[in-house]
Amino acid sequence: MxxxxxxxxxxxxxxLPRLSKADVTITVLTILGxxxxxxxxxxxxxxxxxxxxxxxxxxxxxxxxxxxLLALLIPKLGVSFANRxxxxxFVIGLVLWTYVAMTLVHxxxxx
Numbered sequence: 001m002x003x004x005x006x007x008x009x010x011x012x013x014x015x016l017p018r019l020s021k022a023d024v025t026i027t028v029l030t031i032l033g034x035x036x037x038x039x040x041x042x043x044x045x046x047x048x049x050x051x052x053x054x055x056x057x058x059x060x061x062x063x064x065x066x067x068x069l070l071a072l073l074i075p076k077l078g079v080s081f082a083n084r085x086x087x088x089x090f091v092i093g094l095v096l097w098t099y100v101a102m103t104l105v106h107x108x109x110x111x
Contacts, residue, residue, distance in 0.1 A: 004094040009071045
């Protein structure tokens with residue numbers, strides 16, 4: 001899924017809005033604040049008041065809300081795609097494969 005997101009951002013990088021310094025500062029602070037809150041919530045949940053534990057089980061799904069903000073911070077890179085239709089088809093294939101693989105992992109027995 002991350003690969004498909006990266007390809008989509010790179011394909012549309014030229015049309016993403018450019019942020020001012022103040023906008024970049026607010027965006028970065030929002031991302032850092034959200035990340036700190038997510039880690040604190042996970043720490044509070046997993047440690048259950050016991051000291052000496054660390055946050056484990058961090059998964060990318062906790063950070064999906066800030067992914068679009070991260071895309072806004074990517075500067076214009078001048079990347080171009082020779083065949084945008086093939087790239088779009090490839091992205092669709094990546095997304096479909098992600099769902100197929102997740103389904104297989106949950107359905108097939110693991111020895």
